[in-house]
Amino acid sequence: MSSTTTTEVPRSDPAADLRARRVHLLRKHVPTGLLLLLAFIWLIPVWWMFSLSLTPNELLQLNTQILLPPQVTLDNFVSVIQVGLSGRWFLNSLIVASSTTLLTLIVSAMAGYAFARLKFPGKKILFPVVIAGLMVPQEVMFIPLFLIFEQFGLHNTHPGLFLPRVGIPLGVFIMTTFFAAIPREIEEAAEVDGASKWRIFRQIMLPMAGPALTALAIFTFVLTWNDYLWPLVSATEREMFTITTGLASLQGNFAQATELGALMARGVLASVPLLVMFVIFQRQLIRGISLGSGGK
Amino acid sequence: MSVVRDGEGDQATMHVQSGVAAPKKAKAARTPDPTRFSPTDLGAWGFLLPFLAAYALFMLYPVGQALVMGFFDWDFLDITRRQWAGWDNYRRMFWGTEMTWSVDHLVVLRVIGLALLIPLARSWRKGSLPRASIATLAIMLVAIFGVILGIHPGEGGRWFDSQFWLSFGNTLLFVAMSTPAIVGTGLALALALNRPSRLTGLLRAMFFAPYVLSVAVMTLIWAFMLNPSLGLVGLVGDWFGATPINLLNSSTWAMSAIVLATLWWTVGFNLVLFLAGLQDIDVQQYEAASLDGANAWQKFRHVTVPGLRRTIRLVVVLQVIYSFQIFGQVFIMTRGGPDGATRVLIQHIFERGFRDFELGYASAMSVFLFIVIILVSVVQFMFLGGEEDEA
Amino acid sequence: MRDRRLFRITGLLLALALVAAACGGDDDTPAPADDDGSDAVADGEDIEITLARFFGDCDETTEGVTDVSEATTECEVIQILTNAFNEEDNGVTVERLGGAVWDQYYTQLSTTFAGGNPPHVAVMHSHRLPDFAGRSLLRPLDDDLAGADIDFADFTEPAQQGAMFEGDIFAVPFDIHGSLWHVNVDLFEQAGLVDDAGDPIMPTSVDELLEQAETIEAETGALYFSQDWFEFAVGARLFLGLVAQQGGDIVDADGNATVNTPEGQEALRVLNELATTASDPSQGYTDSESAFVAGDVAVLHNGTWVVDQYNRQADFNYAALQVPILYDQSGFWGDAHMWVLPDASNEDAVERDASLAFVAFLYENIGSWAAGTGHLANRTSVLTGGELDDAPQRANYADAADTAVFVPAVEGWAGAWDSLADELQATWISDKDPQSALADAEERMNENLGTVTD
Structure with a gap:
């Protein structure tokens, strides 16, 4: 930064250097350390859930205020896995969530590009109308939807489970926001080169919207996986349950009083795939310092 | 020279600029007359059609039906009990005797x-x-x-429906309490974790983790945890030698407990969106700001916030929309109690529609909520950076 | 570069999943579950009927099991009975439908009605019957029962009442379940409150009740009473029982709510006395139960479904007793599980006969259900026939099947009950004035019952 003009060489002071280094290290690591501490506190409820899932139900009926299992058992997990159809339920969830995510990404990215960059009549009205779709609660909408699907015989099918979610405008809202932030110059350069809108979309817009696409993929997958109300009414045959409704069907009355460990184990099993998915994909959220302007 | 990154039509923003002329000129030369039917338009419909088809079928149609049902006395199960009701449902919602x-x-x-x-x-x-x-x-x-x-x-x-205004008030309270908290926390976490290292990757996963839990599991954990005889709150109380109250059982604190649980559960959503938004802020702008002698707070105010403006608006609008529609976790954790302190509007709608089978009345209330959310969103768009997202 | 490849691979995987979904997904004709052991769809051999029920899922302990004496939970009893029926050579196969947690059961069931495709047989609580019967969604069974060998007169009085609506029979009752007082006899003994036979002395008036509470607390240090004060409407059940004991009603003949009456006020007074002097009103279902099982509480007000569970768990002398009579007559909350036949799915005579055959089979096994779950058998012949002699505690409360008090059979009751429970709860949780709580309760209940005038 500042250029030295003196010819004096600064005398080295080891004590001061050490102090400076320590301060530097503290400033660098204390915030991260604090964050780590905060993160561990943040996850205490999750740890507790995990701990309860490893404890026998009978012991839990006497005491649930434990941070470590007084006695470790895998029975709660085994009893879930042993249920004949649980593998099938897991597969159903995987198929439905994956299909929804793939379709939503494609459909929302295309629509988002249109809203962010293309001209067409009625855009100023259509966009708010599309976003308004987020403002109606699912609890009210699902009955008419249920009746349509009944008419087309789509209940107890996979498409019956993933099609409704593709119409949810969350993806369009997100993609429009992020596409609008991409600098026009790059697009314009491509246009001058004679590229079609589709090529610009595929080769410029999509790659640059990586983090947004990743975010949308994560949300869609998690929200579809954990969806309960729609699979509840649409997939009533046991082979078609998703993991959510399937595990719920195992619950007897007052299950939290009698089989708390099993309930927690089911929660763990249903959540772990989602967490794994997040860990794999969250790297795509951060572009990295080296990629600055124009380097994308 | 770094490029101005937020699109055209912006109001004057206070960020460090270092070169502006080029984009505006390019725009003037390029924009075709929007009223002329150019090839671009046809392509646009191609991009839009898949979504619009799904939207029309799976969203507009059910929403339209709900709108219509609001004018009927529509029994959920019994066709013979469905009849035109005009404004009766709305009158019942809003009005009373001796007004x-x-x-x-x-x-x-x-x-x-x-x-x-x-x-x-x-x-x-x-x-x-x-x-x-x-x-x-x-x-x-x-x-x-x-x-x-x-x-x-x-x-x-x-009042004709004594629970309507009470539950609407609770929903408003929830929105007011949760929005700043969850948006603020999400932003803070995103800023802290916006670095590509393994450690921050782990931290991101840790803070996001609660989001993957289903509502049934999340509410089970929190309902137990907040119970002094069943959960960790009791253990903490023991250390301090006091018996804490069950927050979920107190009409003063139940709503706050719900907000806290919701924050814990859903902040991951905002965290991810803010992270994505942060990636689009040009790093060179930070460097330029440093050169100008800006400290951390000034960099935040003059580089980060303007750069994130679109994302902030997205997050706030979504947060408000979702908060207005809160239902699942409240219903399971407190069932609207104690003494109606946490009964939110969607719970009231759900009960009228599915417990009492009055789907017409439930639809009318949903229409009201819908309009409220639209109004609030319009106000938000007005004040959070007025430009629209289209070209 | 790596990012792009990752995206491509993911995309490929997702596309494969999509293809798998389109091709491989089951459509409307799935194979029946393995434990049925018989052929699939109607091909002249077995008729398949669908059953909707809650009680959970327990395939891993009941797969292939047909001997109901091996059952230990509600789920196991009903599933084993279903298995046994399917094993029989009767030409009918029962396929279970639905993935609801029990408190979402009615949302799911109602939706199937709305779609016009309800199951052939469904379980239903008696307090829900009016809503469905009143909308003509259920098949009246008056003429079908004789042909199916079901003797309606064998059911106890409350059971019959619960299955009828406006004079017609719409259900075959399966049990009566209701309030019980679960007693820690050891604590009573310590306080000197047992008779010569060693049985706990139950209070016969409110004053005696409160005296006992004092005695027990003084002699043993334990709280006298516990119940779920806020999670489920348990307090409201006790309220109902106490009003009935005074000869009162919470809904009058015209369908108006009548809780703000001298009987109602008295009942609420007793509840609040218990809450403030003899109990811990911050307890919910799980913790009140834990407290009892741990031996910290003398009496737990809960139900019939936990008798076997406490019998197993308690390491003290445990007794399940009827709710004590504190006023003029017996009175305690009761409800029933019943089997109904939705009209829309039972129009075809062949399918209808199949449904009736299954329900008749369940009727014959009411004793097994009672023995396996702790619920009350509701058939006089079963109660007097000795089937339940081996089941623990049943003798203590067997005649409760004749005296249970059901909630009023009126449409819209679910909402009214919620309103009542809400207002009652406000008195012991938020210190709301009992008088205005009952007045508000009446107002809200009438709103729910549709008897309010604009």
């Missing part, structure tokens, strides 16, 4: 609402916001806090 208006009804709330006119007046004078928006908001404030909130059943009268 009258008084100055002092809900006076504290109304004074606070009207007090918002003061900052509005200030920003009118300063011209920091478009005057049309300020005028609209001022009119709305006066209408709501000055007039509408003064209406109530007088002596010997009663």
Whole structure:
């Protein structure tokens, strides 16, 4: 930064250097350390859930205020896995969530590009109308939807489970926001080169919207996986349950009083795939310092 | 030289600029006449069609039906009990017997609402916001806090639906409490974790983790945890030698407990969106700011916030929309209690629609909620950076 | 570069999943579950009927099991009975439908009605019957029962009442379940409150009740009473029982709510006395139960479904007793599980006969259900026939099947009950004035019952 003009060489002071280094290290690591501490506190409820899932139900009926299992058992997990159809339920969830995510990404990215960059009549009205779709609660909408699907015989099918979610405008809202932030110059350069809108979309817009696409993929997958109300009414045959409704069907009355460990184990099993998915994909959220302007 | 990154049509923003001329000129040369039917338009429909088809079928149709049902006395299960009701459902929602208006009804709330006119007046004078928006908001404030909130059943009268306004009020309370908390926390976490290292990757996963839990599991954990005899709150109490109360059982604290649980559960959503938004802020702008001698706070105010403006608006709008529709976790954790302190509007809608089979009335209430959310979103768009997201 | 490849691979995987979904997904004709052991769809051999029920899922302990004496939970009893029926050579196969947690059961069931495709047989609580019967969604069974060998007169009085609506029979009752007082006899003994036979002395008036509470607390240090004060409407059940004991009603003949009456006020007074002097009103279902099982509480007000569970768990002398009579007559909350036949799915005579055959089979096994779950058998012949002699505690409360008090059979009751429970709860949780709580309760209940005038 500042250029030295003196010819004096600064005398080295080891004590001061050490102090400076320590301060530097503290400033660098204390915030991260604090964050780590905060993160561990943040996850205490999750740890507790995990701990309860490893404890026998009978012991839990006497005491649930434990941070470590007084006695470790895998029975709660085994009893879930042993249920004949649980593998099938897991597969159903995987198929439905994956299909929804793939379709939503494609459909929302295309629509988002249109809203962010293309001209067409009625855009100023259509966009708010599309976003308004987020403002109606699912609890009210699902009955008419249920009746349509009944008419087309789509209940107890996979498409019956993933099609409704593709119409949810969350993806369009997100993609429009992020596409609008991409600098026009790059697009314009491509246009001058004679590229079609589709090529610009595929080769410029999509790659640059990586983090947004990743975010949308994560949300869609998690929200579809954990969806309960729609699979509840649409997939009533046991082979078609998703993991959510399937595990719920195992619950007897007052299950939290009698089989708390099993309930927690089911929660763990249903959540772990989602967490794994997040860990794999969250790297795509951060572009990295080296990629600055124009380097994308 | 770094490039101005937020698109055209922006209001003047306060960020470090280092080169601006090029984009505007390019725009002027390029934009075709929007009223001319150019090939671009056809392509646009191609991009839109898949989504619009799904939207029309799976969203517009059911929403339309709900709108229509609001004008009927529509029994969920019995076709023979469905008949036209006109505005009856709305009358039942909003009105009562012996209705009258008084100055002092809900006076504290109304004074606070009207007090918002003061900052509005200030920003009118300063011209920091478009005057049309300020005028609209001022009119709305006066209408709501000055007039509408003064209406109530007088002596010997009663509301037709005693639970409606109570549950709507609870929903508003929830929105007001949760939005700043969850948006703020999400932003703070995103700023802290916006680095590509393995450790921050782990931290991101840790803070996001609660989001993957289903509502059934999340509520089970929290309902147990907050119970002094069943959960960790009891253990903590033991260390301090006191017995804590069950927050979920206290009419004063239940709502706060729900907000806390919701924050824990859903902040991951905002965290991810803010992270994605942060990636689009040009790093060189930070360097330029440093060169100009800006400290961390100034960099935040003049580089980060403007750069994140679109994302902030997205996050806030979504957060508000979702908060208005809160239902699942409240219903399971407190079932609207204690003493109706946490009964939210969607719970009321759900109960009327599916417990009492009055789907028409439930639809009418949903339409009301829908309109409220639209109004609030419009106000948000007006004040959070007025430009629209299209070209 | 790596990012792009990752995206491509993911995309490929997702596309494969999509293809798998389109091709491989089951459509409307799935194979029946393995434990049925018989052929699939109607091909002249077995008729398949669908059953909707809650009680959970327990395939891993009941797969292939047909001997109901091996059952230990509600789920196991009903599933084993279903298995046994399917094993029989009767030409009918029962396929279970639905993935609801029990408190979402009615949302799911109602939706199937709305779609016009309800199951052939469904379980239903008696307090829900009016809503469905009143909308003509259920098949009246008056003429079908004789042909199916079901003797309606064998059911106890409350059971019959619960299955009828406006004079017609719409259900075959399966049990009566209701309030019980679960007693820690050891604590009673410590306080000197047992008779010569060693049985706990139950109070016969409110004053005696409160005296006992004092005695127990003084002699043993334990709280006298516990119940779920806020999670489920348990307090409201006790309220109902106490009003009935005074000869009162919470809904009058015209369908108006009548809780703000001298009987109602008295009942609420007793509840609040218990809450403030003899109990811990911050307890919910799980913790009140834990407290009892741990031996910290003398009496737990809960139900019939936990008798076997406490019998197993308690390491003290445990007794399940009827709710004590504190006023003029017996009175305690009761409800029933019943089997109904939705009209829309039972129009075809062949399918209808199949449904009736299954329900008749369940009727014959009411004793097994009672023995396996702790619920009350509701058939006089079963109660007097000795089937339940081996089941623990049943003798203590067997005649409760004749005296249980059901909630009023009126449409819209679910909402009214919620309103009542809400207002009652406000008195012991938020210190709301009992008088205005009951007045507000009446107002809200009438709103729910549709008897309010604009």
